[in-house]
Amino acid sequence: MAELAHETGLEHAHPEHESTGVENRKLGMWLFLSSEFLFFGALISNYLLYSNRAGFSGTYPSEIYDIPFTSVSSFVLLMSSLTMVLAHNAQSREDHNGARTWLFATAALGSVFLAGQVFEFTEFVVNFDMKLSTNPAASAFYVLTGFHGTHVAIGVIMLLSLWGISRRRGGLSDKQGLNLELVGLYWHFVDIIWIVIFTVVYLLSVPPA
Amino acid sequence: MTATAERPTTTIFRRPSSTSGLWSWITTVDHKKIGIMYGYAAFSFFIIGGIEALLLRIQLSQANAEFLTAGAYNALFTMHGTTMIFLFVMPTGAALMNYMLPLLIGARDVAFPRLNALSWWIFFFGGLFLYSTFIFGTSAAPVGVDGLGGIDGNLAPGGGPGSFNFLADSPDGGWFGYQPNAGPLYSPGTAMDYWALGLQIIGLASLVSAVNFLVTVLNLRAKGMRLLRMPVFAWMTTITSFLLLFSLPIIAVALFMVTFDRQFGSLFFAAQSGGDPILWQHLFWLFGHPEVYILILPAMGIVSEILPTFSRKPLFGYSAVVFAGAAIAFLGFGVWAHHMFASGITPVAQAAFGLATMTIAIPTGIKIFNWLGTMWMGRIRLTTPMLFAIGFVAMFTIGGLSGVTHAVVPSDWQQTDTYYIVAHFHYVIFGGAVFGLFGGLYYWFPKLSGRVMNERLGKTHFWLMMLGFNLTFGPMHWLGLQGMVRRTWKYAPETGLEPWNVAVTVGGFIIALSILVFMFNWFTSRRRGKESGLDPWDARTIEWMAPNPTPEYNFAVPPVVTSLDHFWHLKYEEDEEGRAVRKEDADEVVAAIEHEQLYPESPIHLPNPSYFPFFFALGLPLMFYGVIYHEALWGKALIGVGLIISLAAVIGWAIEPLEEPHEEHDGGEAREGGVVAHPETEPVDHG
Numbered sequence: 001m002a003e004l005a006h007e008t009g010l011e012h013a014h015p016e017h018e019s020t021g022v023e024n025r026k027l028g029m030w031l032f033l034s035s036e037f038l039f040f041g042a043l044i045s046n047y048l049l050y051s052n053r054a055g056f057s058g059t060y061p062s063e064i065y066d067i068p069f070t071s072v073s074s075f076v077l078l079m080s081s082l083t084m085v086l087a088h089n090a091q092s093r094e095d096h097n098g099a100r101t102w103l104f105a106t107a108a109l110g111s112v113f114l115a116g117q118v119f120e121f122t123e124f125v126v127n128f129d130m131k132l133s134t135n136p137a138a139s140a141f142y143v144l145t146g147f148h149g150t151h152v153a154i155g156v157i158m159l160l161s162l163w164g165i166s167r168r169r170g171g172l173s174d175k176q177g178l179n180l181e182l183v184g185l186y187w188h189f190v191d192i193i194w195i196v197i198f199t200v201v202y203l204l205s206v207p208p209a
Numbered sequence: 210m211t212a213t214a215e216r217p218t219t220t221i222f223r224r225p226s227s228t229s230g231l232w233s234w235i236t237t238v239d240h241k242k243i244g245i246m247y248g249y250a251a252f253s254f255f256i257i258g259g260i261e262a263l264l265l266r267i268q269l270s271q272a273n274a275e276f277l278t279a280g281a282y283n284a285l286f287t288m289h290g291t292t293m294i295f296l297f298v299m300p301t302g303a304a305l306m307n308y309m310l311p312l313l314i315g316a317r318d319v320a321f322p323r324l325n326a327l328s329w330w331i332f333f334f335g336g337l338f339l340y341s342t343f344i345f346g347t348s349a350a351p352v353g354v355d356g357l358g359g360i361d362g363n364l365a366p367g368g369g370p371g372s373f374n375f376l377a378d379s380p381d382g383g384w385f386g387y388q389p390n391a392g393p394l395y396s397p398g399t400a401m402d403y404w405a406l407g408l409q410i411i412g413l414a415s416l417v418s419a420v421n422f423l424v425t426v427l428n429l430r431a432k433g434m435r436l437l438r439m440p441v442f443a444w445m446t447t448i449t450s451f452l453l454l455f456s457l458p459i460i461a462v463a464l465f466m467v468t469f470d471r472q473f474g475s476l477f478f479a480a481q482s483g484g485d486p487i488l489w490q491h492l493f494w495l496f497g498h499p500e501v502y503i504l505i506l507p508a509m510g511i512v513s514e515i516l517p518t519f520s521r522k523p524l525f526g527y528s529a530v531v532f533a534g535a536a537i538a539f540l541g542f543g544v545w546a547h548h549m550f551a552s553g554i555t556p557v558a559q560a561a562f563g564l565a566t567m568t569i570a571i572p573t574g575i576k577i578f579n580w581l582g583t584m585w586m587g588r589i590r591l592t593t594p595m596l597f598a599i600g601f602v603a604m605f606t607i608g609g610l611s612g613v614t615h616a617v618v619p620s621d622w623q624q625t626d627t628y629y630i631v632a633h634f635h636y637v638i639f640g641g642a643v644f645g646l647f648g649g650l651y652y653w654f655p656k657l658s659g660r661v662m663n664e665r666l667g668k669t670h671f672w673l674m675m676l677g678f679n680l681t682f683g684p685m686h687w688l689g690l691q692g693m694v695r696r697t698w699k700y701a702p703e704t705g706l707e708p709w710n711v712a713v714t715v716g717g718f719i720i721a722l723s724i725l726v727f728m729f730n731w732f733t734s735r736r737r738g739k740e741s742g743l744d745p746w747d748a749r750t751i752e753w754m755a756p757n758p759t760p761e762y763n764f765a766v767p768p769v770v771t772s773l774d775h776f777w778h779l780k781y782e783e784d785e786e787g788r789a790v791r792k793e794d795a796d797e798v799v800a801a802i803e804h805e806q807l808y809p810e811s812p813i814h815l816p817n818p819s820y821f822p823f824f825f826a827l828g829l830p831l832m833f834y835g836v837i838y839h840e841a842l843w844g845k846a847l848i849g850v851g852l853i854i855s856l857a858a859v860i861g862w863a864i865e866p867l868e869e870p871h872e873e874h875d876g877g878e879a880r881e882g883g884v885v886a887h888p889e890t891e892p893v894d895h896g
Contacts, residue, residue: 016767017316018430024320027427031420031454039458042492046466046477049488056483132475136484139475143466161863 029182033189036151040193043147047140047201054209056135062205064128066120073116074198077152080109081191084184091180096171099180100163106187107159110152117149137208141201148197151190158183224869225818236818238322241759243329244308245657248650250333251300257340258292259724261285263717264373270714272702280348280377282698284400290384291404294504295411296336298638301646302507303332303418306446309653310422312752312759313443315431315767320424322816323862324417330826332414338830339407342379348398380404383696385497386467388478388489393471399837405467406833412457412464413829419453422446431751433770437528440750442649444531445510448538452499452506455542460496463489472836487552494545502541504638505605506534508645509576512598515652516580518748519595520587521789523774526579533572533579540569550618551625559618566616573609577602592746593667597648600675604640608633611686626696629689635682647674647727654731655745659758660738666730670723677719684709684716743803749777756807765809817869821862828855 020027051062083105090098121142124130132142162180166172172180225236234242265285268277277285307325311318319325380400382391391401426447430439439447467489469475476482478489517524524530546554546562554562580602589595611633615621624630647670654662693706700706741757751768754776772778779802780795792798831851838844 016432017428018432018434019428022428024424024428028321028420028424031423035416035420035454035458038455039462042459042462042495046462046488049485053483132469132473134476135482136476136479139469139477143469143475143477147465 023178025178025182026185029185033185036189036193040144040148040196043140043144044196044200047137047144050135050137050140051201052206052208053137056137056208058134058138059124059128059130060135060137060208061124061130061141061201062137062207064124064130065202065205066123067202069116070120070198070202073113073120074194076109076116077113077191077194080106080113081188083109084187088181088184091172091177094171096166099172100166103159103163103166103180107156107163110156110159110187114149114152114156117145117152144201145197148190148193151193155183155187155190158186224865225820227818233818235823236326236820238318238326238816238818238822239761240307240311240319240322240325241657241761243325244304244306247300247304247307247329247332250336251297251304254292254296254300254336256724258289258297259721261289261292263721265289266714266717268698269700269710271710272704272707273699276372277698278372278374278377279698280381281373281375283381283696284348284376284379285373286696287380287383287404291339291380291408293638294384294500295408296339298504298642298646299415300332302449302504302642303328303415305442305511305646305649305653306418306422306449306507308656309752310425310443310446311429312656312755312763313440313750314426314429314434315751315764315770316425316429317763317767317813318816319421320429321421323819323822323867324421326819326822327825328414328418328421330823331417331829332411334826334830335407335410335414338410338833339403342400342403342407343376346380346398346400346403347378348381348396348400385493386489387493388467388470388486389480389484391467392478394479394481402468402471402837405464405471406836409461409464409468410829410833412461415453416457416461419450419457422450423454426450431764431767431770433775434751435770437531438770438773438775440510440752441513441524441527441530441534442507442510445506445513445534448534449503449506452503452538452541456496456499456503459492460500463492463496466492468836472839487549487554490549490552491545494548495542497548498545499538499541501634501637502538504642505645506538508601508642508649509534511645511649511652512580512601514750515594515598515648516583516602517774518652518746519590519592519598520584521590521747522583522587523749523777524579525582525585526575527773529575530579533575536572537569537576540565540572544569547616547621550621563616563618563621567613570609570613570616577606577609592651593662593664593671594648594652594746596668596671597644597651600671601641601644601648604636604644604678608636608638608640611636624689626694627689628685628693628695631695632682632685632689635685639682640678644674650731652746653752654734654738655741655757656752656755656759658735658738659741660734661741661745662734662738663730666726666734670726670730673719673723673726677716677721677723680716681713681720682716684712688713744776744799747780749774751775754802754806756803760807762809762813762815765806765813814868816867819862819865821858821865825855825858825862828852828858 022030050056052060083102087099087102087106090096090102130138132139162172162176162183165176225232227233227236234246237243264277265282268274268282307319307329310316378398378400380403382396382401382404386401386404389395391404426439426443430436466475466477470477470479470484476484478484478486480486513524513530544562544566546558547566550559550562584599611629615624615630615633651662651667654660688706688709691704691706693700693704700710743756744753745757746753751770754768755764768775777789779798780792781789782792784790828851831854832848833851835844835846835848835851839848
């Protein structure tokens, strides 16, 4: 069967099986993320449907965006992707201290972004009186960005868990190194979704007709 | 090796090790045990959903009947639809996929055994959560609707005379949960919250399974099992998993929106505040139409296994059948608005979706003709599984044809919300999916029990079900065309609809009788059925190279696959005229395979059982109960408790290795959990 394995070009990948050569858990993460795109796709569509529909009572989210502020927090989140890559890179060089530091930096940047979101929501509710129940556009805004924030928060928890394990054991083993890569995939996904949200929801926002 | 073996096992509990009894089922990660649990749970829900249907039919068997109250009727048709789709057909498909997929592709288990257990427990708790609405759920008359311009007139729950009024406190917005009818204004009370959150949980189970099955198919096929050598059922499992992966997030969003509307005051579907009721329909059917193929594709896969086996011919046009399945799935994402032709969408959209819907008939037709081509000139054996497979092809074709009539927009306007629609989707879901699933249960029963089901009882089941099915759903076409409206608890005597309704009800009870025959057959054959040996059907695919009943390790030696229908080619060769001739040594080949697979030469390590999937899943319904009652302090507390249980399980899961480290093979005794199969170990109750 060596011949067959050769034919598929996977003779090193997984000697016992026909296989894509991608590690199971990594493949599973990719598939899960492909599903997540549809999740956010539906949420973004909802928002676009309502964001500038005429005739709602109360404040529309597009009337009160603070673009400079959100630009800064978006920059912070994008930089966290850089630190994530640095963590992964350090792990692959078996630089355990480096990996640990960059993991922590990523979690910290993610937390800054979350703090920004909390500040933004508070601002909108307290100063502009735009609540979840103000109008469908506000509902769509809060639920979309809220679900994104929840994803970021889960990512921060995973990053801190890896950081904690690394601290206790003096580094991540190869198996946990894969975990780092999986968290990285997830983290980049969350960032990519934010790029779309920031562009479509914030930058291209159209005032209500 | 010793280093890893001595590593302290950092688990909160001792690793579970029961191999029998309740705990072995709760902690199992074996895809076969999980499949069995899926199967029995789904069948229980089938019985409940069936009883709901019979109650509906008793009400309709007489004009102006007073058997059920209007509220109870609404609740029953809602729960019947929800149950049959989400708690019976989908999980029965999942049961067969779980049990069969690793066997079909020559693997020892799925890619993520503990995630597989997690899917099952999430599904199970989701089903219980949904059904707990009968105990805890409430529904109330719409409040304050008068003030909004006199749209009152919704029946108060239980309005009107009749019995079974206690059921009226259950979800009553239909399995499709149209908004704003199922929203906070028109369906106050908690019943529809149970519905929305219950479906949310059940959907999560399917999403986890989908990822698991896809990785299994992509990464765990036996050597030589190239993608286009996989049995069609494995292919349809793959395609169904993709459908689940891409459609479930959409319904998840829609159900979250409903829950936010109902619980936290958002206004997504609140028409009085500018919310768009049609948005719900788009989101629901964008999931709902792929869902139809999620129900039918596994059955198509099963039938594509059964027909070649009992026609003693290869599947006609194997790759066409596979690609037609993929085409159906792909097109299935572009036809959802044909459920909404009467909702006022634009003529352009109607024409586009009508045409797109008609194109689905093409790959479907390819499949049907390939199945007919498989049987054509075959040496057909009319066993019970074969009867069900042929019944599937016939009944599904009828349902498919009435489906094409819905693609014609003006015709669809006439049929919308009539019994014609009810007839159509029962022909495809019951006549299609359910016939196919029963065929699969008969066909693969030996893999579970080492025995074959009684043929005489099986055929009785088939013919009773065929008769009952057509008597139930055939006349619904005529009732619908005569104008009988769906989801209405009463009709007037002067409509003249009563005679056919009597026939329909009689048919329903005949189906129920056939199911009793099936259950009797199942439980008696399980204990006393004829022993099957390795290859009871003279089968074609490699799952029959694993012993019956399937040992815990599936294959002692995973087969090395050299062709499509690998097992068949080990037994048969072609003569000069291309006819299949059984090799002289075929019996010896089969006996050698059986011996090889029954007596592994070295210990086989399998994943250890785990508590954590069970506890992770247990946290979810607790959290969701908490969401429903979040205004009370105990509701908030419940969210916290659920979160803590699930988080603790995640942490335990993360630090628990899939397989406990094991000593190098020293031929010693089985380790904890009995997961090591030894050459000396006799497989259980193999005759």
